[in-house]
Amino acid sequence: MKKSFQLFVLLSFWVLCPVLGQTSYPILPKPLQLLPKEGTFILPQNPVIAVASTDPVLRCLAEELANKIGSVTGKDTKVFAGNFRVKDGINFVASKDDKLGEEGYFLEITPKRIIITAEQPKGFFYGIQSLLQLMPAEIYGVRRVENIKWSIPCCLIEDRPRYAYRxxxxxxxxxxxxxxxxxxxxxxxxxxxxxxxxxxxxxxxxxxxxxxxxxxxxxxxxxxxxxxxxxxxxxxxxxxxxxxxxxxxxxxxxxxxxxxxxxxxxxxxxxxxxxxxxxxxxxxxxxxxxxxxxxxxxxxxxxxxxxxxxxxxxxxxxxxxxxxxxxxxxxxxxxxxxxxxxxxxxxxxxxxxxxxxxxxxxxxxxxxxxxxxxxxxxxxxxxxxxxxxxxxxxxxxxxxxxxxxxxxxxxxxxxxxxxxxxxxxxxxxxxxxxxxxxxxxxxxxxxxxxxxxxxxxxxxxxxxxxxxxxxxxxxxxxxxxxxxxxxxxxxxxxxxxxxxxxxxxxxxxxxxxxxxxxxxxxxxxxxxxxxxxxxxxxxxxxxxxxxxxxx
Missing domain, CATH: 3.20.20.80 (Glycosidases)
Incomplete structure (x- = not known):
């Protein structure tokens, strides 16, 4: 992510922070920074999760996310390895930005794709938790849900914890x-x-x-x-x-x-x-x-x-x-x-x-x-x-x-x-x-x-x-x-x-x-x-x- 864009995100956050109370972004605990954006990402019929890493832990996290989405939404969700950014899917991208630490992450949601960026598997895991919380609450169930629009509000999140021990x-x-x-x-x-x-x-x-x-x-x-x-x-x-x-x-x-x-x-x-x-x-x-x-x-x-x-x-x-x-x-x-x-x-x-x-x-x-x-x-x-x-x-x-x-x-x-x-x-x-x-x-x-x-x-x-x-x-x-x-x-x-x-x-x-x-x-x-x-x-x-x- 370019430094100029990060600065824009930071400045915009303070202007737009009142919208964080809106229930369209009901993430708990509250992220460090959240910039709302226009539009939604609609989960396609055949979602793809692309993992730009050979780390087996990340592959496992992606498989678990795919299984969760597939079992509840009924959508055939696949996981692929590759250093590319898929459309109509979720991308795991390894970051070299050491300010995130081992538990921090970026989460970017646009109408075309979702990108989770982190340095360590823990960061990806917490990014996934935030992503799931932006989906309809039914995603936490164990049964397939019919007749629901699986939409996710667009936003840009930078997040990491205040304390190391929680x-x-x-x-x-x-x-x-x-x-x-x-x-x-x-x-x-x-x-x-x-x-x-x-x-x-x-x-x-x-x-x-x-x-x-x-x-x-x-x-x-x-x-x-x-x-x-x-x-x-x-x-x-x-x-x-x-x-x-x-x-x-x-x-x-x-x-x-x-x-x-x-x-x-x-x-x-x-x-x-x-x-x-x-x-x-x-x-x-x-x-x-x-x-x-x-x-x-x-x-x-x-x-x-x-x-x-x-x-x-x-x-x-x-x-x-x-x-x-x-x-x-x-x-x-x-x-x-x-x-x-x-x-x-x-x-x-x-x-x-x-x-x-x-x-x-x-x-x-x-x-x-x-x-x-x-x-x-x-x-x-x-x-x-x-x-x-x-x-x-x-x-x-x-x-x-x-x-x-x-x-x-x-x-x-x-x-x-x-x-x-x-x-x-x-x-x-x-x-x-x-x-x-x-x-x-x-x-x-x-x-x-x-x-x-x-x-x-x-x-x-x-x-x-x-x-x-x-x-x-x-x-x-x-x-x-x-x-x-x-x-x-x-x-x-x-x-x-x-x-x-x-x-x-x-x-x-x-x-x-x-x-x-x-x-x-x-x-x-x-x-x-x-x-x-x-x-x-x-x-x-x-x-x-x-x-x-x-x-």
Missing amino acids: GLMLDAARYFYPVSFIKKYIDLIALHKMNTFHWHLTDDQGWRIEIKKYPKLTQVGSQRRQTMLGHYSDQKYDGKPYGGYYTQDDIREVVRYAQERFVTVIPEIEMPGHALAALAAYPEYGNNPDKIYQVGTKWGVHEDVFAPREETFRFLEGILAEVIDLFPSQYIHIGGDECPKKQWAESRFCQELIKKEGLKDEHELQSYFIRRIDKFITSKGRKMIGWDEILEGGISPNATVMSWQGIEGGVAAAKQRHDAIMTPGNFCYLDHYQADSKTQPIAIGGFTPLEESYSYEPTPSNLTPDEAKHIIGVQGNVWTEYMPTPEYVEYMTFPRACALAEVGWTAKNDKNIDDFKKRLDVHKKRLDHLNVNYFEAPINHKFTYRWPLKK
């Missing part, structure tokens, strides 16, 4: 969700141009990942006697055994599936707290080896935590070695949150260790614990992420902080030149109520409506430009104590996750809640075709609440 977490420890739903969740992450699936796999109430070296983690730790009913304050239980876990083959299948959609899967293995399910299986690694531990049946924080003994570190390193082998992600999440110190304070061994290592108190003992784990993870060529409690007693040298207790943890990490991912509860916790609790299924509490999630600004204003570079992204968290089914998860997650997707992708000054809601109205039709049980969806009548609404 994540969505799912807690599969409190409730186990089938692989089929995990794949659907990943599909929805990719659809919204998020790039990270944070998989919370262990907690007090369940251990959900097979570890060959320690089979009792799933034989014992994946099963609990019963589950809480209603709110925590009700103190009622259903009296029914509950369990489930992912085999290592399941994990590999999910990781492969995510990779095909350019989604990185980050596993979370909780330590030193939230360890009750593991201790039920292997009590010798607790602070009271003679105690009979049982997998947690009550929500909340439990006092039973790992003992910082050499045997415990060897146990955890054995677990992490298998986890690292299963997950190729750069990051491994070790939790580190909500670790009660009572057992350490009462332990003669722990107190002697504090003196031996010259530690100040139990908080520094936690830092000692985390540093040991960080050293192991680093030795395997990976990076450690932990919740912001890993700052207590001094942050581990190579750690990335996930700031959930407000923004303070992220600020402290950035000022110490550590990377931080922002996920403060009041904006990013999708287990909170999203409307009047009297009208909603049971939730943990709090109140985070769509507008509040959308309003979040991840980079704190009190950071210098150099410090701000360490704020690498934003994430929505879905804790599932009150979400026993996939439908429940969808109801609580969407559309607030749509808002956070735009927070992570779109430039700060380009966000507008009214414009977002207009595009979201169209986007909901896509979610309908994907059978997503989002909040205020027409299909919510299918949603069976496990418990009655809160009175």
